[in-house]
Amino acid sequence: MQLSYGQIERRRAGTMDIKEVFGFVDPKVRNAALQVAEQLEKLGIRFALAGGLAVGVHGYVRATKDVDFLVGEEAFEHHGLLVTFKAGVPIQVGGIQVDYLSALSLGKHLVQDLEHPPVCDGLPVVSVEALIYMKLIARRRQDQLDVIKLIQAGINVRSVRKYLEEYAPDQLPFFEELLEEAEK
Numbered sequence: 001m002q003l004s005y006g007q008i009e010r011r012r013a014g015t016m017d018i019k020e021v022f023g024f025v026d027p028k029v030r031n032a033a034l035q036v037a038e039q040l041e042k043l044g045i046r047f048a049l050a051g052g053l054a055v056g057v058h059g060y061v062r063a064t065k066d067v068d069f070l071v072g073e074e075a076f077e078h079h080g081l082l083v084t085f086k087a088g089v090p091i092q093v094g095g096i097q098v099d100y101l102s103a104l105s106l107g108k109h110l111v112q113d114l115e116h117p118p119v120c121d122g123l124p125v126v127s128v129e130a131l132i133y134m135k136l137i138a139r140r141r142q143d144q145l146d147v148i149k150l151i152q153a154g155i156n157v158r159s160v161r162k163y164l165e166e167y168a169p170d171q172l173p174f175f176e177e178l179l180e181e182a183e184k
Contacts, residue, residue, distance in 0.1 A: 017057065017120070018053075018057055018120045018121045018123055018125070019121065020056070020061060021053055021056035021057055021061055024056065024061050024062075024063070025053070025056075025063060025064060026063075026065070026096075028094050028095060028096050029053070029064060029065065029066070029067060029096055031093070031094060031096075032067050032093035032094055032096035032098060033049065033053060033067045033123075034123075035090070035093050035094075036067060036069065036090055036093060036098050037049070037069075037123055037124075039088065039089070039090055040069065040071070040075070040089070042088075043074075043075075043086060043088050043089065044074065045071055045072060045074050045075045045086070045089070046071065046072035046074065046103075046114040046115070047069045047070065047071045047072070047075075047114070047124060048069065048070045048113055048114055048117040048124040048125055048126045049067075049068070049069060049070075049123055049124065049125045049126065050068040050069055050070045050101055050125075050126045050131065050134060051064065051066070051067070051068025051099070052064030052066075052068070052146070053067060053068070054068070054125050054126050054131050055131065055135075055146045055149075055150065057120055057125050058125075058128045058131060058150055058153075058155065059128075059149075059150055059153030059154065059155060060146065060149035060150050060152075060153050062146075062149075065096070065097075066096060066097040066098065066099055067093075067096060067097070067098045067099070068098075068099045068100075068101060069098070069099070069100055069101070070100075070101045070103050070106075070110060070113060070114065070126050070130070070134075071100045071101065071102065071103065071114070072103060072104075072111065072114050073102065073103075073104050074086065075089055075100055075102075076102065085100070101134065106134060106137070107133070107167060107168070109130075109166075109167040110126075110130055110133075110134075113126050113127055113130040128150065128155050128156070128159075128160070129159055129160050129163035129164075130163075131150075132147055132150065132155070132160050132163075132164075132175065133163065133164065133167065133168055133171065135147050136164075136168070136171045136174055136175060136178075137168075137171065144178055147175070147178045147182075148178050148181055148182040149182075151178065151179055151182035151183075152182050157179060160175065161175070
């Protein structure tokens with residue numbers, strides 16, 4: 001029986017649990033994430049789980065219909081102005097779309113997240129600070145709600161502020177707005 005999010009016992013952010021997330025999302029999403037992670041490892045591509053699944057790992061479990069990975073530049077092949085995926089990089093698994101975010105394109109500091117990502121049950125996951133940064137620059141309402149819910153779940157706000165001060169001071173006012181919204 002599938003539980004709604006409201007029926008799942010809440011946990012404090014910072015206690016990563018991919019099993020809880022995989023128990024909540026569609027099994028096709030779970031299988032896609034695991035198969036892609038295995039393939040990326042075989043191809044020698046640095047990666048870390050991002051997007052909605054990473055939001056769940058960091059404290060706010062929600063449904064998602066796709067799988068997102070932050071990846072190193074070795075995932076891409078450059079042909080002049082044309083950029084393609086390296087041969088063997090899956091863009092869909094079992095009907096589930098897989099999206100790749102270039103760490104270098106989003107900010108050189110994200111490359112560090114690929115060098116030493118937090119690992120949850122053997123699966124690299126972007127740090128909560130990098131995840132918040134990625135959500136802030138996306139500017140979509142769903143991403144803003146993810147930030148609000150992560151704040152409410154108890155992420156280390158001080159750590160996120162420090163990260164933003166160092167790598168993206170222009171995003172700090174937006175983070176503070178969402179922090180204020182989360183506290184209402």
